[in-house]
Amino acid sequence: MALTGFLVRGLHCYRKNSCLKTNSVCFLQTFSPIFQLEEYGKLLSGSDIAEKIQTSLCDQVQKFKLHHSCFTPQLAIVQVGARKDSNTYIRMKMKAAEKIGIIATHFCLPSTTNQTELLKTISHLNLNPSVHGIIVQMPLDSANMIDSTLITDSVIPNKDVDGLNTINQGKLAVGDLASGFLPCTPNGCMELIRRTGILIEGSKAVVVGRSKIVGTPTAELLKWHNATVTICHSKTKNLPEVIADADILVVGIGQPNMVKGDWIKPGAVVIDCGINSLPDTKRSTGYRLVGDVDFEKARKRASWITPVPGGVGPMTVTMLMKNTVFAALKSTLGNKV
Numbered sequence: 001m002a003l004t005g006f007l008v009r010g011l012h013c014y015r016k017n018s019c020l021k022t023n024s025v026c027f028l029q030t031f032s033p034i035f036q037l038e039e040y041g042k043l044l045s046g047s048d049i050a051e052k053i054q055t056s057l058c059d060q061v062q063k064f065k066l067h068h069s070c071f072t073p074q075l076a077i078v079q080v081g082a083r084k085d086s087n088t089y090i091r092m093k094m095k096a097a098e099k100i101g102i103i104a105t106h107f108c109l110p111s112t113t114n115q116t117e118l119l120k121t122i123s124h125l126n127l128n129p130s131v132h133g134i135i136v137q138m139p140l141d142s143a144n145m146i147d148s149t150l151i152t153d154s155v156i157p158n159k160d161v162d163g164l165n166t167i168n169q170g171k172l173a174v175g176d177l178a179s180g181f182l183p184c185t186p187n188g189c190m191e192l193i194r195r196t197g198i199l200i201e202g203s204k205a206v207v208v209g210r211s212k213i214v215g216t217p218t219a220e221l222l223k224w225h226n227a228t229v230t231i232c233h234s235k236t237k238n239l240p241e242v243i244a245d246a247d248i249l250v251v252g253i254g255q256p257n258m259v260k261g262d263w264i265k266p267g268a269v270v271i272d273c274g275i276n277s278l279p280d281t282k283r284s285t286g287y288r289l290v291g292d293v294d295f296e297k298a299r300k301r302a303s304w305i306t307p308v309p310g311g312v313g314p315m316t317v318t319m320l321m322k323n324t325v326f327a328a329l330k331s332t333l334g335n336k337v
């Protein structure tokens with residue numbers, strides 16, 4: 001099969017219309033043979049990386065317990081209603097917690113819960129010294145009007161392991177990445193990007209989507225890691241052209257396969273935060289998950305790309321666990337952490 005181009009791993013450089021014909025893997029003679037040529041971008045497996053980080057968190061918890069026998073990180077997960085997707089995510093979180101040695105308690109409130117009742121539940125958890133981290137699963141599935149910002153802001157900042165309250169978001173905005181909690185999905189994206197080996201400093205990063213939970217904090221993190229960041233949203237003009245300039249592309253818009261493969265800059269690192277379920281009668285579940293990026297086509301141009309499922313999702317869960325262990329360490333050791 002004739003290739004119109006190929007990727008040089010590690011250099012992130014690309015040649016158009018190369019006359020070189022290759023099998024899927026060969027070496028470029030003019031460069032050091034450590035640079036592998038492949039027709040497709042490498043899969044950036046969030047599941048594999050998440051598993052490694054979870055194992056190391058488990059070790060840390062065990063080691064710390066040797067000196068502080070009463071040390072058990074505890075996470076409270078508050079849910080209002082019973083959205084099917086939220087149930088799935090919470091199940092993932094409980095499973096990861098158990099593996100690491102974190103006690104995760106699920107507070108399942110009925111959809112009739114009102115704002116005052118929800119605030120009361122959070123207040124109890126804020127005051128409970130054995131609870132180190134609190135997460136309120138979003139979106140709230142309530143029959144009543146509940147101000148979700150008021151709810152996330154009611155979690156005390158030193159238990160806000162979701163990193164979503166205004167204090168922690170403000171810290172991130174001004175470049176204090178150390179004293180608070182980083183939000184889980186953006187922190188997971190950064191971890192994935194780091195593991196590709198791409199130089200973030202000085203790179204051109206494009207973030208598509210400006211949500212409070214994904215786009216905005218991811219752009220902040222990339223900015224403080226010295227990337228030059230462009231944030232795109234529903235009113236952005238010439239989206240394909242903006243995306244074509246990205247060395248690092250992060251997408252979180254919630255629209256299945258919206259970013260087309262041929263918009264991607266050859267050699268780019270592509271992080272897909274979308275989790276969209278599409279009807280699929282061929283599957284026993286009746287649906288399949290797809291991201292916001294047209295994976296199959298994008299894979300032919302990217303140097304690294306995350307799949308959906310198995311990409312950003314497991315990293316989000318893992319970063320929540322990391323924050324919870326950190327919160328427990330901070331509460332045990334005070335300022336010494």
Ligand SMILES: Nc1nc(=O)c2c([nH]1)NC[C@@H]1CN(c3ccc(C(=O)N[C@@H](CCC(=O)O)C(=O)O)cc3)C=[N+]21
Nearest residue numbers: 088089092136137138139162184309310311313314316
């Ligand atoms: N306060 C709050 N914090 C969150 O962190 C939060 C939230 N609300 N609301 C919803 C989003 C979404 N989210 C995911 C968690 C796990 C997977 C995950 O593990 N996904 C699997 C597939 C899961 C499936 O089968 O559906 C995967 O991508 O491989 C995905 C998404 C956390 N979120």
